[in-house]
Amino acid sequence: MKISLRTKLITSFLAVIIICGVVATLVGMQLIGTGIIGQAQDKVKNDLNSAREIYREETDNIKDIVRFTALRFFIKDAILDNDTERLQKELDGIRKAESLDVLTLADKIGQVIVRTRNLSVSGDNQAHDELVSEVLSVEEVVAGTVIVRREELIKEGLDLAEQAHIEFIPTPKAKPTLETEQTSGMMIKAAAPVFRDDGRVIGVLYGGNLLNRNYGIVDRVKETVYQGVKYKGKDIGTATIFQGDLRISTNVMGEDGGRAIGTRVSEEVYEQVLLKGLPWIDRAFVVNNWYIAAYEPIKNVKAETIGVLYVGILEEKFMDMRKRAIAMFLGITLVGMIIALTVSSFLANGVLQPIRGLVSASQQWANGNLEYRVKITQKDEIAELAETFNLMASSLKERDDKLKEYTSQQIMKSERLATLGQLAAGVAHEINNPLGAVLMYTHLALEDLEEKDVLRKNLEKAVTEASRCKDIVKGLLDFARQTEPKVEESGVNETLECTLGVVENQALFQNVKITKVICPSLPKVLMDVGQMQQVFMNIILNAAEAMEGKGELTVTTRTAPDNKYIEIEFTDTGCGIPPENRDKVFEPFFTTKEVGRATGLGLAISHGIIARHKGTIEVKSEPGKGTNFIIRLPLKRKEK
Numbered sequence: 347m348k349i350s351l352r353t354k355l356i357t358s359f360l361a362v363i364i365i366c367g368v369v370a371t372l373v374g375m376q377l378i379g380t381g382i383i384g385q386a387q388d389k390v391k392n393d394l395n396s397a398r399e400i401y402r403e404e405t406d407n408i409k410d411i412v413r414f415t416a417l418r419f420f421i422k423d424a425i426l427d428n429d430t431e432r433l434q435k436e437l438d439g440i441r442k443a444e445s446l447d448v449l450t451l452a453d454k455i456g457q458v459i460v461r462t463r464n465l466s467v468s469g470d471n472q473a474h475d476e477l478v479s480e481v482l483s484v485e486e487v488v489a490g491t492v493i494v495r496r497e498e499l500i501k502e503g504l505d506l507a508e509q510a511h512i513e514f515i516p517t518p519k520a521k522p523t524l525e526t527e528q529t530s531g532m533m534i535k536a537a538a539p540v541f542r543d544d545g546r547v548i549g550v551l552y553g554g555n556l557l558n559r560n561y562g563i564v565d566r567v568k569e570t571v572y573q574g575v576k577y578k579g580k581d582i583g584t585a586t587i588f589q590g591d592l593r594i595s596t597n598v599m600g601e602d603g604g605r606a607i608g609t610r611v612s613e614e615v616y617e618q619v620l621l622k623g624l625p626w627i628d629r630a631f632v633v634n635n636w637y638i639a640a641y642e643p644i645k646n647v648k649a650e651t652i653g654v655l656y657v658g659i660l661e662e663k664f665m666d667m668r669k670r671a672i673a674m675f676l677g678i679t680l681v682g683m684i685i686a687l688t689v690s691s692f693l694a695n696g697v698l699q700p701i702r703g704l705v706s707a708s709q710q711w712a713n714g715n716l717e718y719r720v721k722i723t724q725k726d727e728i729a730e731l732a733e734t735f736n737l738m739a740s741s742l743k744e745r746d747d748k749l750k751e752y753t754s755q756q757i758m759k760s761e762r763l764a765t766l767g768q769l770a771a772g773v774a775h776e777i778n779n780p781l782g783a784v785l786m787y788t789h790l791a792l793e794d795l796e797e798k799d800v801l802r803k804n805l806e807k808a809v810t811e812a813s814r815c816k817d818i819v820k821g822l823l824d825f826a827r828q829t830e831p832k833v834e835e836s837g838v839n840e841t842l843e844c845t846l847g848v849v850e851n852q853a854l855f856q857n858v859k860i861t862k863v864i865c866p867s868l869p870k871v872l873m874d875v876g877q878m879q880q881v882f883m884n885i886i887l888n889a890a891e892a893m894e895g896k897g898e899l900t901v902t903t904r905t906a907p908d909n910k911y912i913e914i915e916f917t918d919t920g921c922g923i924p925p926e927n928r929d930k931v932f933e934p935f936f937t938t939k940e941v942g943r944a945t946g947l948g949l950a951i952s953h954g955i956i957a958r959h960k961g962t963i964e965v966k967s968e969p970g971k972g973t974n975f976i977i978r979l980p981l982k983r984k985e986k
Contacts, residue, residue, distance in 0.1 A: 356687075356690060356691055359686075359687065359690035359691075359693075360687055360690070363683050363686045363687060363690070364683070367679050367680075367682070367683045370679060371675065371676060371679050374672075374675045374679075382664050382667055382668045382671070383629075383638070383664065383668075385664075386638040386659055386661075386664045387627050387628070387638060387640075389638075389659060390627065390638050390639065390640040390657060390658065390659050391627055391640055393567075393571045393572075393583065393640065393657045393659070394625075394627075394640035394641075394642060394655070394657050396567065396570060396571050396657075397567045397571065397585055397655055397657045398642070398655065400563060400566055400567050400570065401563055401587075401644075401655060404534055404555075404562075404563055405489050405490065405491070405534050405536075406489070408446070408489060408534055408535070408536045408553065408554055408555060409487060409489035409536040409538075411440075411444045411446065411536070411553065412449075412487070412489075412536040412537065412538045412551055412552065412553045413487045413536070413538045415437070415440055415449075415538075415551060415553075416487075416538035416539065416540050416551040418436075420432065420433075420436055421433065421436075421437075421451070421540055421549070421551065422540060422541070422542055422543075422548065424436075425451075425453070425459065425540065425548050425549050426542065426548070430459060430460050430468075433451060433459065433460045434460045434462060434465060437449050437451060437460065437462045438462040438463075441462045441463070441553065444553075445555075446553045446554065446555060447463070447502075447503075447506060447533070447554065447555045447556045447560075448463060448502050448503075448506070448533070448535070448552070448553050448554050448555075448556070449462045449463070449551070449552075449553035450462065450463075450472075450502070450551070450552055450553065451540075451549055451550070451551050452471075452472050452478060452549060452550045452551075452552070453548070453549050453550075454482075454546075454547050454548050454549055454550075455471070455473060455482075456471050456472045456473030456474075456475070456478050456479070456482060456550065457469060457470070457471050457472075457473075458470050458471070458472055459549065461501065461502060463502050463503040463506070464501065464502055464503045464504075467501045470501065472550075472552075475492075475498075475537075475552070476492060476646065476647060476648065477489075477490070477492065477535055477536070477537035477552055477647065478537055478550050478552060480537070480647060481537045481538065481539050481550050481552075482539075482547070482550060485539050485547055486539070487536065487537070487538040487539075488536065488537050488538075488647060489534075489535065489536035489537075490534075490535065490536075490645075490646055490647040491532060491533070491534055491535070491557075491644050491645070491646055491652065491653065492532070492533055492535050492554075492646055492647070492652075493530055493531070493532055493533075493589070493646070493652050494510070494530060494531045494532070494533050494535075494556075495530050496510070496511075496529040496530055496531075499530075499531055499556075506531065506556055507529075507531075509531070509556060509558055509559050509560075510528075510529065510530060510531030510556060510558040510559075510594075511527065511528070511529050512527065512528045512558060512559075512592060512594060512607055512608050513526065513527045513528075513608055514526050514527060514528070514592065514608055514610065515600075515606075515608040515609045515610075517609040517610045517612075517633065518631060519612040519613060519614075519631050520591070520609075520610040520611065520612060520613060520616075521591065521610070521612075521613040521616045521617075523610075528589065528590075528592050528594075530589075531556050531557070531558045531589070531594075532556075532557045532558060532587070532589040532594060532644075532652065532653055533554045533555065533556050533557060534554050534555050534557065535552060535553070535554030536552065536553060536554060537550055537551065537552035538550070538551050538552075557587050557589070557594055557595050558589065558594040558595065559594065559595065559607060560595055561595055561596075561597065561605070563585075563587065563595065564584075564585040564586060564587060564595050564596055564597050565585075565597055567585035567657060568581070568583060568584065568585050568597050571583060571585075571657065572659075577660055577662065577663045578662065580635070580660055580662075581597065581599070581660070582659060582660050582663060583657065583658065583659050583660070584596070584597050584598045584632070584637070584656075584657070584658050585597060585655075585656065585657045585658075586598055586654075586655075586656040586657075586658075587644070587653060587654075587655060587656075588611055588644075588653050588654035588655075588656065589652070589653050590620065590652070590653060591610045591611040591615075591616050591620060591654070592608065592609075592610055593606055593607055593608065593609050593610065593611075594607065595607075598632055598633050598658075599633075600633055600634070601633075601634055606633045609633050611641070611654060611656075612630055612631060614626075614630075615630060615639075615641050615654070618641075619641045619642065619643050619651070619654050620643065620651055620654065623643050623645075623651045624643075625640070625641065625642040625643075626639075626640070626641045626642075627639070627640045627641075629661055630658070632656075632658055635660060635661070635662070636661040636662070637658030637659060637660060637661055638658060638659045638661050638664065639656060639657070639658035639659075640656070640657055640658070641654050641655070641656050642654070642655055643655075707719070707732075707735060707739075708735075718739070719736050719739065777815070781812055781815055784808075784812050785809060785812045785813065788805055788808050788809050788812065789809065791805055792805050792806065792809070830958060831873065831874030831877050831955065831958050831959055832874050833872040833873055833874055833959070834872065834873075834874075834875070835870045835871070835872055836870060836871065836872075836873055836875050836878075837868070837870050838868060838870075838871060838873075838878075838903055838912060838914060838979070839864050839865075839866075839868055839903055841873075841875050841878050841879060841882070842864075842882060842901065842903065842914065844879065845879050845882040845883055845886065846860060846862075846886070846901070848883070849883070849886055849887070849890075853895075854887075854890045854891070854895050855890055855895070856895070857895055857896040857897075858890055858893060858895060858896065858897060858898070858899055859897070859898040859899070860898075860899050860901065861898060861899070861900040861901070862901050863900065863901070863902040863903070863904075864901075864902075864903050865903045865904045865905065868903050868904070868905065868912055869905070869912065869981060871912060871979045871980070871981060872959075873959055873979060874955075874959070877955045877959075878955070878959075880951070880952070880955065881952040881955050881956060881963075881977070882914075884948040884949060884951070884952045885916050885949075885952065885975050886899065886916065887948075888948065888949070889916060889918035889920060889973065890918075892918055892920030892921055892922075892972075892973060893918055893919060893920040893921075894920075897918060897919040897920060897972075898918070898919050899916065899917070899918050899919075900915075900916075900917040900918075901914070901915070901916055902914070902915040902917070903915075906978065909981070910980065910981060911961070911978040911979060911980055911981060912978070912979055912981065913976055913977065913978050914976070914977040914979075915974065915975070915976045915977075916974070916975045917972060917973075917974045918972050918973055918974075919971075919972045920972050920973060921969065921970065921972075922967045922968050922969040922970055922971055922972055922973055923965070923967040923969070923973055924969055925969075928965060928967060931949050931965055932949050932950055932952075932953040932963075933950060956977060956979075959979055959980075960979075960980050961977060961978050961979040961980060962977075962978045963975065963976070963977050963978075964976045964978075
């Protein structure tokens with residue numbers, strides 16, 4: 347199908363525009379998406395900082411309440427007077443006024459004096475409590491987040507134990523677990539020493555708030571950071587406190603519309619935050635929605651991770667922002683592509699006008715009108731091309747004239763060669779019979795002469811010259827006949843071994859070392875064995891003569907790298923061929939030997955035989971370093 351250049355140009359412009367547009371769109375989309383998500387992650391990171399501060403404020407508040415309460419005189423006096431009734435009344439009033447879940451007083455060895463929430467239980471020792479033992483050790487106020495076992499919660503109040511009890515709810519993407527419920531609780535707790543006047547510790551006061559199902563902190567984070575903003579009817583921001591990987595305080599809503607207490611954190615967050623103790627900021631699936639979330643570990647006073655503080659922003663808002671930005675970007679890109687395509691169409695027309703002139707000129711030249719010239723009206727690259735076309739037309743006309751003259755000369759030369767070949771064949775045929783008779787009668791005359799007869803030497807010279815004439819006649823006949831080979835499937839290795847066997851015992855090869863590098867798995871080829879032996883013999887004899895009967899001849903057979911040919915290589919250590927003669931070695935009657943020693947037809951005949959076998963023969967040589975002949979024969983006979 348013919349496609350116009352205008353179509354190709356516009357298509358090329360369009361392809362470039364589309365590629366650039368697509369690349370720009372993809373890059374833009376990536377940058378927009380990354381930018382929006384990056385902004386969301388930065389925001390949620392700041393939100394986590396705010397949540398941490400609110401959590402710390404709550405801890406500091408409880409710490410201050412306990413510290414200031416422990417400094418009140420009535421506690422010191424009541425402990426010294428063993429007035430438990432007064433202690434219970436005063437401390438319970440403080441607990442209720444400060445909204446504490448727990449406010450308990452123990453003596454200097456950690457034995458509980460009074461529990462304001464559960465008066466019925468006292469006398470047990472709390473020296474094992476991590477905060478109490480720390481206060482007794484350092485005699486300073488200590489505060490932090492602790493895990494309180496169910497047994498200890500029951501001592502403080504059965505209602506606290508029930509408040510802490512949470513059953514696990516199956517959560518997508520959570521780490522698999524065999525646990526079904528959580529009975530312990532997580533508490534922000536503070537403990538302070540009670541001193542007597544002489545500075546000795548006489549007791550420990552500790553208090554705190556249970557975080558399980560206590561929504562004060564998370565709702566304060568939500569109101570402070572997100573200000574109750576909603577998106578599509580959903581809270582845009584949420585906060586959660588985890589005990590381990592279990593939600594114990596949250597404003598994330600479950601599918602039933604209630605707070606998602608009992609759901610768990612995802613496995614990847616579990617691995618990063620709870621096991622490694624590192625913050626995690628990324629998109630996360632929280633209960634039933636995707637959020638841009640931030641998590642950080644909550645640690646106890648021993649720096650052990652016991653929980654997680656979380657804040658998250660609803661991802662849907664940012665995804666919608668991303669879609670709107672991308673849609674706007676795509677619209678701008680599409681409009682730009684349409685404008686660029688319109689402009690490219692006008693540009694294509696301007697470029698094509700002078701090209702049409704070149705096409706018209708080419709058609710004129712193709713029809714033989716080499717006098718036609720392109721008109722140059724501009725000064726640009728196409729004008730330079732038109733000028734080059736005109737120069738090319740002039741060169742073509744000049745070469746055409748020379749080619750016609752050369753062709754006429756070659757035709758005349760070919761006709762002369764053909765006539766000469768026919769004449770040579772005829773003359774050779776006519777001379778061959780008389781030469782045979784001359785040789786026969788000369789041999790008969792030699793038989794009648796004695797060894798010392800003076801005529802014998804002259805007759806022997808006559809035999810030698812007549813034999814040389816006969817060889818020349820035979821070469822002429824072989825060269826003129828161009829006999830087609832009678833091919834059959836034969837082995838090159840066997841043919842080569844047979845040829846070498848003929849020459850190895852000749853006097854010329856007495857001081858020539860013949861090295862054979864034969865490929866044993868060489869495949870057979872279609873060839874005329876007799877003609878191929880003639881080729882091998884010509885090359886081997888030439889090599890021996892070039893080495894003057896002394897040197898090394900290496901014969902190698904192999905399969906060509908492309909597996910389409912087999913190669914027979916002959917390498918000698920002779921005198922080599924000068925560069926000016928290298929291209930003439932296959933020409934008939936060319937020889938560098940002395941007059942009378944060669945006809946100059948051996949390699950010409952060999953070249954013809956190899957050509958009729960659809961093969962090639964190549965020569966490489968350096969003066970003084972020897973000569974290399976490479977014959978290539980096809981593994982499969984090519985069709986004519």
